[in-house]
Amino acid sequence: ETGVTQTPRHLVMGMTNKKSLKCEQHLGHNAMYWYKQSAKKPLELMFVYSLEERVENNSVPSRFSPECPNSSHLFLHLHTLQPEDSALYLCASSPSDRKSSYEQYFGPGTRLTVT
Amino acid sequence: AQSVSQHNHHVILSEAASLELGCNYSYGGTVNLFWYVQYPGQHLQLLLKYFSGDPLVKGIKGFEAEFIKSKFSFNLRKPSVQWSDTAEYFCAVIGETGRRALTFGSGTRLQVQP
Numbered sequence: 001e002t003g004v005t006q007t008p009r010h011l012v013m014g015m016t017n018k019k020s021l022k023c024e025q026h027l028g029h030n031a032m033y034w035y036k037q038s039a040k041k042p043l044e045l046m047f048v049y050s051l052e053e054r055v056e057n058n059s060v061p062s063r064f065s066p067e068c069p070n071s072s073h074l075f076l077h078l079h080t081l082q083p084e085d086s087a088l089y090l091c092a093s094s095p096s097d098r099k100s101s102y103e104q105y106f107g108p109g110t111r112l113t114v115t
Numbered sequence: 116a117q118s119v120s121q122h123n124h125h126v127i128l129s130e131a132a133s134l135e136l137g138c139n140y141s142y143g144g145t146v147n148l149f150w151y152v153q154y155p156g157q158h159l160q161l162l163l164k165y166f167s168g169d170p171l172v173k174g175i176k177g178f179e180a181e182f183i184k185s186k187f188s189f190n191l192r193k194p195s196v197q198w199s200d201t202a203e204y205f206c207a208v209i210g211e212t213g214r215r216a217l218t219f220g221s222g223t224r225l226q227v228q229p
Binding site: 004031033035040041042043045048050055056090092103104105106107108109 | 119149151157158159160161164205215216217218219220221222
């Protein structure tokens with residue numbers, strides 16, 4: 001499979017659960033990103049990883065914890081979420097975060113519902 | 116800080132009508148500009164991009180966009196839309212310096228009626 005994949009595609013969790021979202025890119029890219037897409041709001045950047053190092057954290061609450069074990073995989077660990085965290089979580093990758101002209105490739109997203 | 120405004124939130128057109136979606140950005144330096152499209156049930160994909168050079172850029176599926184630096188605009192156009200163009204369209208910007216990731220507009224939902 002090529003491109004950027006995300007699992008699971010749908011997730012329903014209670015406020016006390018712990019779950020993880022997984023992203024995998026098969027493009028040989030060095031930078032990976034997490035975005036949050038809420039209804040009627042612009043996509044919001046959450047985290048940027050470059051060569052497995054977190055280079056940007058966009059004021060995201062600590063109940064979201066990213067992990068990048070290698071340049072192909074990116075996780076988002078979730079715990080004690082709130083209902084307002086329900087959204088579509090998108091992963092993206094690009095060849096590098098250093099050159100802004102590199103386009104980002106997006107995965108299909110994980111639709112998260114917090115009950 | 117950079118920001119992007121898309122003025123049309125929901126556009127309804129008949130097939131064969133012409134399309135223009137507005138996008139304005141706010142950033143003090145050199146920018147790179149993108150239009151992404153999200154078809155129903157599918158992931159975001161790049162429609163076209165502008166880095167430098169000819170301000171009129173052509174993308175996939177007959178779309179084009181014009182960068183007007185004096186107006187801080189990057190409007191998306193298509194002369195004749197098709198039902199298959201029904202989707203949500205996002206304008207995005209990234210500055211040459213500063214943040215490493217895209218800043219998106221709120222999106223425009225386009226509905227093309229057969």
